[in-house]
Amino acid sequence: MSIQIQVEQAALGAIAGLALGSPHVGRTQFQRLTGYSPIPTRMSPHASLDSWLIWQKAHLENRKPFLYGQILLESLDDHTDETAFGLFNLRRGYGTPYSGSLDNPLSDGPRAILRSLIWGFLHFGNPQAAYTSAFHDAGIDHAGDGAWIPAALAVALSLSQPGDTAQDFLNRVTAILPAESQLHRITPAISKNIGNPEAAQFFANQFATNFPDINRSHCVATAAFALLGLLHSDQNSEQAMLIAAGCGGQSELSAATAAAIACFLWSPLRPDYITSLDPAFLATHALKHISPPAGIADFARLISESVALPLQGESLPQTQSGDLGEDQESLEQPNANPNSEDAPPPPLGEDSGGGQEPLEQPSTNSDSEDAPPPPLVLDLGGGREQELNDTNASLESDTPLPRVGSGEDQEQVQNITTPELTCTHNTTTTTELAGLIITANYLETPIAAPPVKKLQITIKNPTGETRNIALAITGPEGWQIASRIADCALRPGESVKFPTVIQPPTTTAPDTNLRLRVDNYQLLIPFLQPTQFSVLGPFVNIEGTGFSYEHPPEKNNQKIQSMTQPFSGRSEMGIRWQVQNFPATEFDLEPVFNGGPGVAYLYAHVTWNSSGLLNLQTQFPGGLKIWIDGTLVTSYNDTTPKPFLHASGSSEFTTAGESRILIKIVRGRDPIPPLRLAFYDESGRIITPQEFITDP
Structure with missing residues (x-):
């Protein structure tokens, strides 16, 4: 058959x-x-x-x-x-x-x-x-x-x-x-x-x-x-x-x-x-x-x-580890351009023409025999410098991937090159531009806010000809960038890696993309708008009563907060609201509690792209209360781990385009995992606030 x-x-x-x-x-x-x-x-x-x-x-x-x-x-x-x-x-x-x-x-x-x-x-x-x-x-x-x-x-x-x-x-x-x-x-x-x-x-x-x-x-x-x-x-x-x-x-x-x-x-x-x-x-x-x-x-x-079979007399295609032939570039990772289309971005200017002499290979080329360059540093102000050494050391290894299995089954897969499987969470994203394969490897979560972010950019020439490439990188106004990106020549199949250190400013603007210029083209390397919540805590949680006890942030009907008001926290310690930057859906609050039980609050005044019904999904094994514009929409005190999208963490609210969000987190004796929180519009798409407003 x-x-x-x-x-x-x-x-x-x-x-x-x-x-x-x-x-x-x-x-x-x-x-x-x-x-x-x-x-x-x-x-x-x-x-x-x-x-x-x-x-x-x-x-x-x-x-x-x-x-x-x-x-x-x-x-x-x-x-x-x-x-x-x-x-x-x-x-x-x-x-x-x-x-x-x-x-x-x-x-x-x-x-x-x-x-x-x-x-x-x-x-x-x-x-x-x-x-x-x-x-x-x-x-x-x-x-x-x-x-x-x-x-x-x-x-x-x-x-x-x-x-x-x-x-x-x-x-x-x-x-x-x-x-x-x-x-x-x-x-x-x-x-x-x-x-x-x-x-x-x-x-x-x-x-x-x-x-x-x-x-x-x-x-x-x-x-x-x-x-x-x-x-x-x-x-x-x-x-x-x-x-x-x-x-x-x-x-x-x-x-x-x-x-x-x-x-x-x-x-x-x-x-x-x-x-x-x-x-x-x-x-x-x-x-x-x-x-x-x-x-x-x-x-x-x-x-x-659609199943492709070899012609009669041909053998099935075989691959050797590290030698993938024309499919080698397919192991690179995908598109980092938020406005990507099948067609390349519009040119930035006129082509400089042919006839260029090959440029000297940059010292960051993995095949270079030159001595390593001096450390790359970024001036952080106040006499401080951030050094970027081998940004990829933790992600690359010459050690073969450990295999489970033996004998004939081991031999059947030993030639399959699977570098991605050595990483629990792969942080690379790749695109093709001007005939080159460009990969950005984010070494920290790419939030457009301090502290320093590290990035490694890899450029590969998959063509059969040597390419002389003009390169430059810029960022939005106020961003500091230290990188060894420079014009280079790449022989067929060759790649080059550029460590890059970025210091975003403390205040964010709508534009949070780096711009990599490749010859006459431009590639956007995206960073995330920070999710800015103010954090307050810890307050006391005496013998598990913190969930029901109303601390000061809860004691007004609309739950509107004053960012300048001082409070007396756990152990009579003076505390104030502190602005923190988070990814879109994950809020790690364990550091707020300093290893002990307590109560903490998150607060944000936000605007949305549109008005209407929004769905809120949360996941947290502990005590959790959420008020939207003073209305309690989520409330449970259960340390049993439940999956995200569980019914206990689902709620709805209506917005006219602006909302005030107050979240209460209760920690017992044991450490807590991050709070997960996501908003969905009526079509089911995940959305994030359009703007975070700083209240007085």
């Missing part, structure tokens, strides 16, 4: 798995299924299948993986769960993989597990290409296991052959995953008692007890349930899908993933899983600029016909 037929079966399996698993999403106990329950009349539209259409088109157009974030932003208006945060970061100018990790409380979610699986089909026999594409896809809105696991599944699929066992597949997955992956903790448990009909049910029902720190709806659990179905199915595609769906959690994704893999490895599902559905293919309303196929069968054929 041809690979295309196997892929067609897999696509139909994914559709059946989504329809089967959707009614069982959120279950916490195993349910033994024998088929559809209830029986659906049509397929379940899903953003993962929309994305398969987007990626199929991008694959045929040979689009580069570091552009996948921009492609998804333009093609899928999906503002649910972790994808909302990924698209939010893409709109702010950060490409993959930084779009998946920056300020994203749902980066370990499961939404890429089925979405990225298509790369194992499209790059069948080419695990390096499958890894690169799947990692950039998953990295749009995920980090850590949320990106590692989908990439590993795609790689394992690209290496598999029809007839391989579930254990073969699992071995390939664990061999490509980094040692830090939490899935390694679970694989021994799902591999126990294979052949025992009660084993899958026992694992699913004991999951919360055995793995209390892993949420049932996260990527690790979703992948575990899919793999559980494969291992305990006796190589029966239907049983693999039914077991995965019966585990609950994100059952539509685990069932669809198990069904797609099983139908590719083994045999198709019973025909009635598809024939019982209306034959029309249904896309979600989020899909843009792509006309979906008319029918389910058309969708499956479209995906299968």
Whole structure:
């Protein structure tokens, strides 16, 4: 049977798995299924299948993986769960993989597990290409296991052959995953008692007890349930899908993933899983600029016909570690330009013409044999200097990536170059400009406010000719920049790294972008407008009474605060409101409490881009109260960890375009994690305040 037929079966399996698993999403106990329950009349539209259409088109157009974030932003208006945060970061100018990790409380979610699986089909026999594409896809809105696991599944699929066992597949997955992956903790448990009909049910029902720190709806659990179905199915595609769906959690994704893999490895599902559905293919309303196929069968054929196979007599493509040929640049990370389009930015001036002599290579070139340059320093005023040494030392290593697995499975993946997996949170973003690949690596969260921020800019020449490049970097008025960026010449395939230190001013303006001039083009390197809240505390929290006790900030009806008013805090210490800069959604307040119990307050007077109904989502294991314009909208005192988007942290309020926000945080004896807080407009998009007003 041809690979295309196997892929067609897999696509139909994914559709059946989504329809089967959707009614069982959120279950916490195993349910033994024998088929559809209830029986659906049509397929379940899903953003993962929309994305398969987007990626199929991008694959045929040979689009580069570091552009996948921009492609998804333009093609899928999906503002649910972790994808909302990924698209939010893409709109702010950060490409993959930084779009998946920056300020994203749902980066370990499961939404890429089925979405990225298509790369194992499209790059069948080419695990390096499958890894690169799947990692950039998953990295749009995920980090850590949320990106590692989908990439590993795609790689394992690209290496598999029809007839391989579930254990073969699992071995390939664990061999490509980094040692830090939490899935390694679970694989021994799902591999126990294979052949025992009660084993899958026992694992699913004991999951919360055995793995209390892993949420049932996260990527690790979703992948575990899919793999559980494969291992305990006796190589029966239907049983693999039914077991995965019966585990609950994100059952539509685990069932669809198990069904797609099983139908590719083994045999198709019973025909009635598809024939019982209306034959029309249904896309979600989020899909843009792509006309979906008319029918389910058309969708499956479209995906299968896109699988590239070697011609008769040719071998499957092989890659060697560190030698990726023409695909080398695809391991770079994506677009940092907040106004990026497929076309390059407009020229800044006239081309200086050809005939230039090659310039001397800059001393920061990784291949340079010259002595290292003196330390790069930035004058901070008052006789202080900030030194930037090896900015990338913590992110790069010559040590091989640790592998899990051995023997034949180890050998199958040893040639896959996976530098990104050595970083828990990858902080790079890449674009292509003037024929060059330009990567910005943010070494601190890029907030446009003090203290000093460190950045490394890498420029690579992917062409076959030596390039003489004119370079310069500038910032908004008041920004201090120290960088070794200078004109240079790059031979074919060569790259150069420029450490850069930035000191933003204490006051922010609307423009927070650095500008990198490359020949006659300009690239924006984005920094975030700071989220400025005033912080007050700590007040006392005597024997846990701090949640109900009203400290002075609560003692007026409108909760309007005076920024100059002094207070008596814990241990009779004098305290005042202090302005602090935070990322958009994360507020680390543990330093305020100095290691002890207490109460702290956050306050902001903000304006919004528009008026209307806004949704507020919070996550904090402790005591939390939030007032909007004097109205209490959130109130709970519960130290039990709950996932972001849990119902207990959801509230709504109406604004006329301006709001005063007061937040009360209660800490007990134990340290507290950061408060997570995000605002959504009526369309479901994440938004941030337009302006922070300083009250008297």
